[in-house]
Amino acid sequence: MKVFRLDNRTSSVKEQVETSVTAVGFFDGVHTGHRKVMMKAKGIAEKEGRKWGVMTFDPHPSVVLKGVENAQYLTPLPVKEKLIEELGADYLFIVPFTKELASLSPQTFVDEYFAGLCIAHVVAGFDFSFGHKGKGNMKIIDQLADGRFISSTVEEFQEDSEKVSSTRIRKLLDEGEVIAANELLGRSYVIYAKPAGAGELEIPLYYHHPEDGEYEAEVDGERGKVMVKGSRIEWKDGRNKSNGDVPVRFLKELRK
Numbered sequence: 001m002k003v004f005r006l007d008n009r010t011s012s013v014k015e016q017v018e019t020s021v022t023a024v025g026f027f028d029g030v031h032t033g034h035r036k037v038m039m040k041a042k043g044i045a046e047k048e049g050r051k052w053g054v055m056t057f058d059p060h061p062s063v064v065l066k067g068v069e070n071a072q073y074l075t076p077l078p079v080k081e082k083l084i085e086e087l088g089a090d091y092l093f094i095v096p097f098t099k100e101l102a103s104l105s106p107q108t109f110v111d112e113y114f115a116g117l118c119i120a121h122v123v124a125g126f127d128f129s130f131g132h133k134g135k136g137n138m139k140i141i142d143q144l145a146d147g148r149f150i151s152s153t154v155e156e157f158q159e160d161s162e163k164v165s166s167t168r169i170r171k172l173l174d175e176g177e178v179i180a181a182n183e184l185l186g187r188s189y190v191i192y193a194k195p196a197g198a199g200e201l202e203i204p205l206y207y208h209h210p211e212d213g214e215y216e217a218e219v220d221g222e223r224g225k226v227m228v229k230g231s232r233i234e235w236k237d238g239r240n241k242s243n244g245d246v247p248v249r250f251l252k253e254l255r256k
Helices: 032-048 061-065 077-086 099-103 106-117 141-145 166-174 178-185
Strands: 002-005 020-024 051-058 091-096 119-125 150-154 189-195 200-202 213-219 222-229 232-235 246-255
Touching (some): 020 032, 020 091, 020 106, 032 051, 032 119, 032 150, 051 077, 061 099, 077 091, 091 106, 106 119, 106 141, 141 150, 178 189, 178 246, 222 246
Parallel strands (some): 002 091, 020 051, 020 119
Antiparallel strands (some): 200 232, 213 222, 213 246
């Protein structure tokens, strides 16, 4: 997978890519709803004999638009990048979310970041918006494209009659409902924690972590019990085999 970290000049990237079908969104969590969008892009690309890619943004818009400090993510950018690569994407376009980007008109956004990157087909969820104050959306994108590319909209994806969303997953983690969160993610929720002494791991500030309590987890490949206490994870059942970040995969809640 080729990764492109973009700035306000996309012309140099245009020379390095073939025409593609690209899924667009913030995609925090890369959950089952997000993968519907990505797999639609992949399927179209395979049918048309094109490359396929994903376009995402960093940091979260709330950091720039609302001044949120220490934003927390289900999948910080390196984790998101890894998950997208595992899905088989040819390209990953990372667009820095800045005040300048937020001030672009929908037309300029389309010209620069869709047409300007040789994207032949844009795939996004029904609620994707772009441009100044989010005035651009999937209802007007074909008009803005003016024949340079086409688009497909993925409708709302629900589980138990409720939209699958990053917000819903965060709420479940806040309540310690790891099993339910994992069902919506389509995999076990993972945090890459920092070693913090014997039997303890530190959760980086940029992770949205489960509520304090006891969980069954897989830590560095070993299954056992962990206790979440604030930004710390107590782990008594195994021994850290990693010199760097330690993957903690939460499997189910035991005691809250």
